[in-house]
Amino acid sequence: MGGTLLDISGVSVAFGGIKALSDVSLGVAPNKVTAVIGPNGAGKTTLFNVVSGFYPANEGAVTFDGVDLLAMPANRRSATGIARTFQNIALFPGMTVAENIKLGAHHLLRTGLLAAAIYLGPARGEERDITRRIDETILPLLDLGEYRDRSVSGLPYGVQKRIELARALVSRPRLLMLDEPFAGMNTNEKARMSQYIARIVAESDLTALLIDHDMDSIMTMSDHIVVLNFGRVIAAGTPEQVQTDPAVIEAYLGEE
Structure with missing residues (x-):
């Protein structure tokens, strides 16, 4: 995955007999907004927790600007240039x-x-x-x-x-991980938050990786979208490509 800041390759995570992630691979390009979407239980938060160090990966590799994150304890990962927000205000x-x-x-x-x-x-x-x-x-x-x-x-x-x-x-940070930044917001607040995230990436030489359920915001502001379903990547591409992908429509977006 040339030209990426964060590389996730073949990551699998299991809790007991349940596979939360199965052979997930994706790349996050620098100075862009990458979104990971999918239904509840698709594995989005698990993926974030692997990158942050809260969950171990059973298989695969995660590298940030060439640094092996899986070999690094969670409390040292922020020093590499990674910051994360959470859904619940703290x-x-x-x-x-x-x-x-x-x-x-x-x-x-x-x-x-x-x-x-x-x-x-x-x-x-x-x-x-x-x-x-x-x-x-x-x-x-x-x-x-x-x-x-x-x-x-x-x-x-x-x-x-x-x-x-x-x-x-x-x-x-060089990589800002946003866990449901639009959760609990009204329409106006979501629009403003989208503008702020876009401004940050444009003006701060920063890369954003986010997960959320608000499709209007995601489709408007993202450069690249990865779609998970049952712990697997079922599609990836531009917002236009994802919106018209039959597998995504069936699994998540639904027919209009």
Whole structure:
């Protein structure tokens, strides 16, 4: 799979006698939006969990920019340039928007525990650099500046989803994995989130891999779509190719 940032090759995952993934292969091209779709139980989240390191693969290989991810523990994979959001919001309600976003950069800190605890010079400098990046880059990119110093508690759901996205971005990832970014949103919120994801990929030299069920959003914003059904890849291609694929229509999209 030449010209890809993330290569997934022949991955199989079984839980007891149940095969969640069977010989799944796909490539994620750099600076593009790749979506993985399929019915409930198709294996989408399992695939994400293999890449993130939450689930082991029984067979196959996963490489990120040539690095063997399956040989690496989960807690080291973010350092390679991978960030992930989750379907369920996990913000800290007692903290401000800026403070929540800043938590996403904790693994980038190079100062030791003692220096951070007593806020010595190097720790202070690192914190200042992260704050500057949030204020000058992250908040404007996602139109969150007006919420900077507000508690996340009580903010609109769509805004909270953008805050989670910002928290992932502050770690400077090259691959952003989005787990159902449109879940729970109304039509307007979905449209705005689609625009933000497209803007991030266009302006941040970043690659997006996402799973979701909202076909309007997926078809509008994706460069490449992979379709899973019962743990197997049944189709892959552009949105136009996937929409007209007979196997996809039968398994997922349905006849109009």
